Amino acid sequence: DVKVTQSSRYLVKRTGEKVFLECVQDMDHENMFWYRQDPGLGLRLIYFSYDVKMKEKGDIPEGYSVSREKKERFSLILESASTNQTSMYLCASSSLLAPKVHEQYFGPGTRLTVT
């Protein structure tokens, strides 16, 4: 089974702090994604990466950056956390190979509260 793990289930940070959210997958997937999930807004893509050191902006990249130094690890960075970044953050990965192509596998999520 594919396993995607996230470093924390719950996190509380103060406004202005730098926040790191870590995601690790164990299936050698090429693609990795960061989403945020908010009530009434569904899942929104922040960034994705299709290879080591490669990244692409999603729909809402403002206020976030990412890092992918190793294939299995994709980090989301909040340079200066703000209260409007309080949300559930979900990491996902997917393969480019058939038959699992395009299937995204999700981690358990990190519920971040910024006070």
Place this chain on the structure above:
Amino acid sequence: AQSVTQLGSHVSVSEGALVLLRCNYSSSVPPYLFWYVQYPNQGLQLLLKYTSAATLVKGINGFEAEFKKSETSFHLTKPSAHMSDAAEYFCAGSYGQNFVFGPGTRLSVLP
């Protein structure tokens, strides 16, 4: 723009009743289509996937979905609801590199 819509943000059914969750996609070329389930405070779990091999797709936990190109629909059904099916369900479409989620439908199962 590519989009996936789900009719009904909240659906309630009685235990043992038919579950029908609606999903429509926008595209002249059918994308890969998916249904995901999310239990409280958890990530999303893949229920089933349409890849054009068959229009009726069977998934886990007794769910299935039927792809209808003429209606641009991919509705999710289960013949008999169980209390453990209470969760949020997301329809999604993969358009090349672009993965689009619907807004989700919360399913409540009443005893």
